[in-house]
Each structure stands twice: as structure tokens, then as C-alpha cells.
Amino acid sequence: MKTSEKIIEKTEKYGAHNYHSKEVVFEYATGARVTDPEGRKYFDMLSAYSALNFGHLHPEIVAAAKEQLDKVTLTSRAFHNELLCDFYESLCKLTGKNMVLPMNTGAEAVETSLKTARRWGAFVKGVEDGKQEIIVCNNNFHGRTITVISMSSDPSCRKGFGPFTPGFVNIDYGNIEQLKAAITPNTVAFLVEPIQGEAGIIVPPEGFLKAASEICKENNVLLIADEVQTGFARTGKMFACEWEGVEPDIYVLGKALGGGVMPVSAVVSDSSILGVYEPGSHGSTFGGNPLACAVSIKAMEILVRDNYPKMALEKGAYFMDKLKELKNPDILEIRGRGLLIGVEFKVPAAPYVKALIANGVLAKETHEMTIRFAPPITISYEEIDLAMEAIRKAIG
Numbered sequence: 001m002k003t004s005e006k007i008i009e010k011t012e013k014y015g016a017h018n019y020h021s022k023e024v025v026f027e028y029a030t031g032a033r034v035t036d037p038e039g040r041k042y043f044d045m046l047s048a049y050s051a052l053n054f055g056h057l058h059p060e061i062v063a064a065a066k067e068q069l070d071k072v073t074l075t076s077r078a079f080h081n082e083l084l085c086d087f088y089e090s091l092c093k094l095t096g097k098n099m100v101l102p103m104n105t106g107a108e109a110v111e112t113s114l115k116t117a118r119r120w121g122a123f124v125k126g127v128e129d130g131k132q133e134i135i136v137c138n139n140n141f142h143g144r145t146i147t148v149i150s151m152s153s154d155p156s157c158r159k160g161f162g163p164f165t166p167g168f169v170n171i172d173y174g175n176i177e178q179l180k181a182a183i184t185p186n187t188v189a190f191l192v193e194p195i196q197g198e199a200g201i202i203v204p205p206e207g208f209l210k211a212a213s214e215i216c217k218e219n220n221v222l223l224i225a226d227e228v229q230t231g232f233a234r235t236g237k238m239f240a241c242e243w244e245g246v247e248p249d250i251y252v253l254g255k256a257l258g259g260g261v262m263p264v265s266a267v268v269s270d271s272s273i274l275g276v277y278e279p280g281s282h283g284s285t286f287g288g289n290p291l292a293c294a295v296s297i298k299a300m301e302i303l304v305r306d307n308y309p310k311m312a313l314e315k316g317a318y319f320m321d322k323l324k325e326l327k328n329p330d331i332l333e334i335r336g337r338g339l340l341i342g343v344e345f346k347v348p349a350a351p352y353v354k355a356l357i358a359n360g361v362l363a364k365e366t367h368e369m370t371i372r373f374a375p376p377i378t379i380s381y382e383e384i385d386l387a388m389e390a391i392r393k394a395i396g
């Protein structure tokens with residue numbers, strides 16, 4: 001039998017050590033439940049960093065994938081497939097935008113949004129090509145490519161990876177005065193996470209997104225919302241920008257868009273912005289492939305039909321209330337929106353994470369002091385109660 005120990009040993013032996021994975025092997029998983037090779041059972045409270053909003057193996061999404069597996073999985077964009085148009089339509093209906101550019105991973109979608117903003121700056125706004133500036137926030141997390149880490153303020157993401165891509169200006173997250181001061185005639189975009197996920201579930205000061213959106217409009221600067229982690233109902237709204245009634249010019253989407261089955265990401269905007277591309281200017285072999293489209297279309301259908309934003313809002317409030325009853329003097333703050341919740345400690349959180357896992361709750365610390373709780377939105381109230389029993393044993 002392949003034991004957890006042997007699997008982990010082999011993984012560490014052959015794989016680059018760019019992750020420090022917790023010592024749990026997923027053998028089977030459905031909904032919010034995970035079983036390891038030894039038969040131990042866990043609640044998944046990370047959901048692959050919000051990519052599993054629909055839970056593991058959502059039966060309808062799996063059925064859509066299986067059906068497509070018998071038809072066609074990959075065409076490349078050299079040819080058409082019958083589902084890409086429907087994927088576009090669903091995403092436009094969900095966002096209220098009218099144009100989509102499909103990619104695979106979140107980082108690729110972020111890169112695509114940066115290329116879009118630069119081109120729009122050069123072709124539409126009239127900024128001299130090569131002079132475009134994009135404003136980003138300190139403590140952001142937008143992915144791992146060279147250009148994306150060029151925007152990062154986290155030394156561990158950057159060390160040894162220079163030279164970096166120029167053209168970015170960093171401001172403090174939530175600081176509207178700094179945003180105003182950073183805008184120049186060459187500014188083409190402001191890229192922001194509506195809630196900073198990897199930084200430790202940081203909710204910006206109330207009114208920040210709204211004010212940022214107005215300042216962007218006044219200065220003909222595109223507002224790009226990176227909703228890769230916060231989108232698709234995670235925070236109790238379809239998109240987290242809705243918390244402040246903000247409609248960004250560009251949505252960057254990923255993770256849950258793939259229904260927990262395929263990597264699917266996209267940049268969604270209007271033709272006045274995404275219209276800057278012509279054939280040959282950008283692309284991806286796998287972007288928009290029919291298998292990805294099949295699972296994503298089904299995922300979006302379920303999201304609306306079953307009112308996932310309401311589910312996340314109500315279950316999030318229930319879960320948050322229970323977490324707030326925890327009595328532990330090491331807890332500094334509990335914050336978040338919907339089912340994206342951070343418990344910040346005054347001390348390193350790793351020992352608490354270890355205790356959680358020993359009690360059957362899978363979670364991981366982010367930025368040392370904060371534990372993120374982001375279970376599948378499909379988790380039941382009974383499962384939240386059961387998980388809370390384990391959380392109380394481990395933390396409370």
C-alpha cells in the first residue's frame with residue numbers, strides 16, 4: 001500500500017521544494033470531506049485557496065466533465081469549439097461585461113490584465129508606449145511569474161529572481177491619499193484585490209474601493225479587480241467589489257471558475273478595453289479549451305441557480321459567530337467576509353494549525369500569524385458544527 005509517509009517522502013525526493021505542504025495526503029475527497037490513504041477523515045477548510053467553492057467532486061460538474069471527455073477535450077485556438085461561445089456568454093452575464101479573454105491560471109490572467117491595460121494605455125489613452133505605469137498595493141498577492149512578482153513587496157517572493165519588470169508603483173493597501181498622489185499622466189491602471197487574501201484576509205477600510213473607483217474614473221485610469229480568490233461568491237457576494245457597489249473596468253478571475261476540476265481563468269471587461277487585441281498579439285494553447293469550458297459553464301450555472309452568494313453570506317455569518325466564541329488569549333482578531341475568514345494570532349499560528357490537523361480540520365497559516373478558514377461554500381451547517389468541535393479542541 002502507498003502510505004502517506006511513503007508518498008510524502010517520494011514527493012520531497014523528486015519535487016522542487018517550493019512548497020512546505022502540510023503532512024496530509026488527499027486520497028479521496030467529496031464536498032468538504034477528505035480521506036487520506038490510512039482512512040483518516042478531515043474537513044477541508046482551505047478549499048485549495050478558494051478554488052473549491054463547489055466542494056470536491058461536485059456531481060454535476062464531474063458529470064459535465066465526463067460528458068465532454070467523450071466528445072473533444074482540446075482544439076487549441078487554431079480552431080473553434082462549440083462551448084467557448086457559451087462560456088463567454090455565461091461569464092458576460094455574470095459580470096455584466098461584454099468581452100472575455102480566456103486563460104488557465106490566475107497568474108496568467110493577471111499578466112493578461114496588465115498587458116491589456118498597457119495596450120489600452122498606448123492605443124486608447126494615448127500614453128507613449130513604454131511609459132505606461134500601473135499602480136499596485138503593498139502586500140499584494142497576484143501570482144508567481146516574473147512580472148507578477150515584480151509588483152510584490154514580499155522579499156521571500158522576490159529574492160534571487162531579478163531583474164524585475166519595470167512600470168509599477170506601489171502604495172499602501174487602503175490608502176486613498178497615496179493612490180491620488182501616485183497617479184501621473186502615464187498611469188493606465190490601478191490593480192487591487194478587493195480583500196487581500198494571501199496577506200492574511202485583509203479587508204480594506206470602508207469606502208476605499210468606492211473612492212478608488214471614483215479617482216480612477218476622474219483620471220481615466222482603469223480599475224482592475226483581482227477577484228481570483230474573492231470572486232464567485234466566496235465573500236458572500238458574487239464578486240467582492242459589490243460590497244462597495246463598485247464595478248471595476250476589468251475583472252481578473254480564476255480558481256473557482258474551473259469548478260474545482262480544471263484550471264480556468266479569464267480577464268473580463270468591455271470591448272472598448274479588451275478590443276485592443278488583434279490576432280497574434282496574445283494567446284494560450286489551453287485557454288478556452290472545451291473541457292475547461294464544459295466544467296466552467298456548469299459551475300457558473302450552479303453558482304446562480306443555487307444562490308451561492310447567499311449561501312456563503314449566511315454560512316459565513318454562522319461560522320464567524322462560532323469562531324468569535326473561541327476563548328483563547330492568543331487570538332488578536334477574527335475578520336473576513338462570507339466564507340473567507342482570517343483568525344489572527346498574537347503568536348505564530350503554526351502550532352495551532354498542527355493541532356487543527358491532528359483534530360481533523362485542514363487549514364494553513366498565511367503570513368505566519370493568521371489562519372485562513374475558507375471551506376467549500378457547499379459545507380453544511382452540521383459539518384460546520386462538527387468542524388467547530390475540532391476547532392474548539394485545537395484552539396479554543
Ligand code: PLP
Nearest residue numbers: 105106107141142143226228229
Ligand atoms: N491572484 C490572487 C488574488 C490569488 O490569490 C492568486 C493565488 O492564490 C493568484 C492571483 C494566482 O493564481 P494562480 O495560483 O492560479 O496562478
